[in-house]
Amino acid sequence: MLRVIDIETTGTDPATDKICEIASADLSQTAVTTCRSHVVNPGVTMPPQASAVHHLIDEDVSDAPLFNDVIGEHRGSDTYIAHNAAFEKAFLDDALGKPQWVCTYKCALRLWPDMPNHQNQTLRYALNLHDPLGWKRENIDPHRALSDCIVTGAIFLEIVKLAKWSDVLKWSSEPALHHKFTFGKHRGTKIIDTPRDYLDWVLKSEMDEDWKFSVRFWLQQKATANV
Numbered sequence: 507m508l509r510v511i512d513i514e515t516t517g518t519d520p521a522t523d524k525i526c527e528i529a530s531a532d533l534s535q536t537a538v539t540t541c542r543s544h545v546v547n548p549g550v551t552m553p554p555q556a557s558a559v560h561h562l563i564d565e566d567v568s569d570a571p572l573f574n575d576v577i578g579e580h581r582g583s584d585t586y587i588a589h590n591a592a593f594e595k596a597f598l599d600d601a602l603g604k605p606q607w608v609c610t611y612k613c614a615l616r617l618w619p620d621m622p623n624h625q626n627q628t629l630r631y632a633l634n635l636h637d638p639l640g641w642k643r644e645n646i647d648p649h650r651a652l653s654d655c656i657v658t659g660a661i662f663l664e665i666v667k668l669a670k671w672s673d674v675l676k677w678s679s680e681p682a683l684h685h686k687f688t689f690g691k692h693r694g695t696k697i698i699d700t701p702r703d704y705l706d707w708v709l710k711s712e713m714d715e716d717w718k719f720s721v722r723f724w725l726q727q728k729a730t731a732n733v
Contacts, residue, residue: 508533508608509583510662511594512654514560516548520596524548525573526562529651530580533587533659538639543652544576560649577601589626589658591678609678610658613665616677619685626657635660681719698724 511530517523529543545562547570557563584605588594591609599605614624621632627648630636636643638660647653665674677683687693692700697720705721 507583508585508587510587510655510659511580511598512588512651512658513594513597514562514649514651515597516550516553516556524550525597526552526567527560527651528576528580529655531655531659533662536663538656538659541652542579545570546573546576547571587658587662589654607678608662608674610661610665612677612682613669613674614661615683617665617668626654626661629661630657633661633664682716683723684717684720697721698728
């Protein structure tokens with residue numbers, strides 16, 4: 507069974523922040539089947555910067571069930587799909603029994619490196635998924651959990667048209683592979699075309715493993731091409 511899952515939270519740190527909404531949707535080869543969606547009482551005051559993303563406020567969640575009361579309805583799949591799955595995994599991995607994760611963000615970086623960015627809403631419109639999986643555009647509410655599940659599910663079905671399942675799993679398990687720098691003096695430059703001294707600086711820096719992995723990958727590609 508393939509199940510798309512998405513959460514909204516009070517912040518980005520799973521050590522201190524809490525889930526305030528969770529949704530999941532099962533996928534067939536062409537459509538969404540069962541959908542589940544729950545607003546969750548996080549047990550803490552909703553920070554305004556979190557509300558600015560998903561537009562949930564204290565009044566929306568104060569009478570909602572607790573996370574432990576609803577998570578059982580989202581368990582049961584061996585494989586969960588999420589956009590930037592590292593985020594969902596950090597909050598949900600233990601609660602879901604440490605399943606296999608598929609990351610549509612990492613797969614999109616591999617398949618469509620020249621997209622303006624790889625956010626799921628950007629991918630949605632770039633791939634002409636205006637009414638994803640038959641859901642009308644006016645019924646999609648970005649940064650709400652169920653709507654994001656539907657968009658992510660539609661992107662996933664486009665991914666598996668182009669990629670083998672073994673590659674999807676491999677890409678999802680590895681760090682994200684960037685093709686261009688999105689910051690600094692070489693912003694917009696392909697990593698493979700960036701001066702070596704800058705790449706060496708990245709490798710010695712405290713940047714996250716995604717960027718270091720990407721630099722090592724493209725250095726290897728360049729070395730192989732020059733053999």
